[in-house]
Amino acid sequence: MKIPFFDLKRQHARLKKEITEAITVVMDDTAFSGGPYADEFEKSFAKYCSTRHAVGVGSGTDALHLVMRALDIGPGDEVILPANTFIATAWGISYVGAKPVFVDCDPDTWNIDPSKIEAKITERTKAIIGVHLYGQPFDIDAVQAIAQKHLLKLVEDCAQAQGALYNGRKVGGFGVAGCFSFYPGKNLGAYGEAGGVVTNDPSIDARLRALRNHGSTAKYYHDELGFNMRLDGIQAAVLSVKLRYLDEWNARRRAIARMYLEGIRNKKIRTQKPEPGAESVYHLFVVATKDRDGLKKHLEANDVWPGIHYPVPCHLQKAYSHLGYKKGDFPQSEALADGCLSLPMFPELTDEEALRVIEVINRY
Numbered sequence: 001m002k003i004p005f006f007d008l009k010r011q012h013a014r015l016k017k018e019i020t021e022a023i024t025v026v027m028d029d030t031a032f033s034g035g036p037y038a039d040e041f042e043k044s045f046a047k048y049c050s051t052r053h054a055v056g057v058g059s060g061t062d063a064l065h066l067v068m069r070a071l072d073i074g075p076g077d078e079v080i081l082p083a084n085t086f087i088a089t090a091w092g093i094s095y096v097g098a099k100p101v102f103v104d105c106d107p108d109t110w111n112i113d114p115s116k117i118e119a120k121i122t123e124r125t126k127a128i129i130g131v132h133l134y135g136q137p138f139d140i141d142a143v144q145a146i147a148q149k150h151l152l153k154l155v156e157d158c159a160q161a162q163g164a165l166y167n168g169r170k171v172g173g174f175g176v177a178g179c180f181s182f183y184p185g186k187n188l189g190a191y192g193e194a195g196g197v198v199t200n201d202p203s204i205d206a207r208l209r210a211l212r213n214h215g216s217t218a219k220y221y222h223d224e225l226g227f228n229m230r231l232d233g234i235q236a237a238v239l240s241v242k243l244r245y246l247d248e249w250n251a252r253r254r255a256i257a258r259m260y261l262e263g264i265r266n267k268k269i270r271t272q273k274p275e276p277g278a279e280s281v282y283h284l285f286v287v288a289t290k291d292r293d294g295l296k297k298h299l300e301a302n303d304v305w306p307g308i309h310y311p312v313p314c315h316l317q318k319a320y321s322h323l324g325y326k327k328g329d330f331p332q333s334e335a336l337a338d339g340c341l342s343l344p345m346f347p348e349l350t351d352e353e354a355l356r357v358i359e360v361i362n363r364y
């Protein structure tokens with residue numbers, strides 16, 4: 001029995017009829033770019049996140065980019081973020097000409113280590129982007145307190161955390177803006193590229209709406225340099241269908257995670273320690289071990305196919321070599337990059353498959 005890290009075909013098989021009908025409605029209406037289906041999804045996603053506004057954009061990367069613009073961050077400014085995240089968290093900062101300033105992660109929760117943030121704050125720092133890594137909210141209270149003390153904006157990168165809870169509230173609305181990716185493999189994924197921003201601030205909402213639409217508030221009048229980063233009607237219709245299943249899917253991910261956490265009994269394996277007050281949605285179930293390549297080979301030899309998220313931390317990526325970081329700067333992020341392995345995790349994974357993964361890991 002081959003057990004993949006992720007299999008979207010199982011979800012599509014269940015939803016095919018419903019999704020095809022939803023896409024057909026958009027096609028018959030020729031409402032392809034923005035339009036009523038995008039508006040409808042924005043309304044339901046804002047409601048889901050308990051925020052006042054949601055703005056659909058082209059991808060999670062667009063979401064982060066446009067939020068940096070909307071906060072008027074630019075050349076000469078610095079933005080703090082964790083070193084161990086998907087690179088796109090940093091892209092938005094670089095796109096506006098600002099400088100990403102990386103911070104190490106906590107050795108146990110693998111999220112940004114709040115105790116290391118203040119040492120990185122300078123008079124140029126404008127914002128902190130926290131990442132709810134692998135679906136588990138970071139220590140929002142601690143990071144928020146630092147942001148407030150230093151008059152910095154807090155932005156949440158929620159790309160991996162649709163529906164995750166912190167102190168009983170959905171992520172996205174804690175900072176000035178929450179950025180979501182709806183990449184097909186995410187907990188809530190489109191049938192192509194899509195993203196969104198949630199916010200409680202009407203001025204950020206208005207600015208994002210203009211920025212994504214060529215800097216325009218009235219057709220053919222352009223108030224600032226804008227972008228074409230609108231949400232597609234077809235993607236919005238797909239997302240509206242899938243949003244109805246998100247809680248069910250997240251509950252199933254949590255059930256699989258519980259099986260893993262209770263079943264894995266191997267001293268060589270560590271798992272992500274829960275952040276107090278946080279309820280993960282387990283976008284990924286990552287384990288860490290000293291001999292990652294050995295564990296990977298062992299799993300693959302038993303037809304279990306894991307992933308790696310991520311093999312190189314942002315500060316050591318070639319694209320950021322000009323920032324002058326070196327190996328040893330962020331020991332926790334580097335150790336995680338060397339030791340992490342993502343076990344099969346998706347709602348359609350069966351109990352039988354999860355038990356088989358546990359059995360194989362325990363034999364390692």
Ligand SMILES: Cc1ncc(COP(=O)(O)O)c(C=O)c1O
Binds near residue numbers: 061194
């Ligand atoms: C943490 C994080 N931030 C940002 C992104 C970028 O999202 P997208 O791929 O939709 O541009 C992703 C996912 O790819 C991500 O995992």
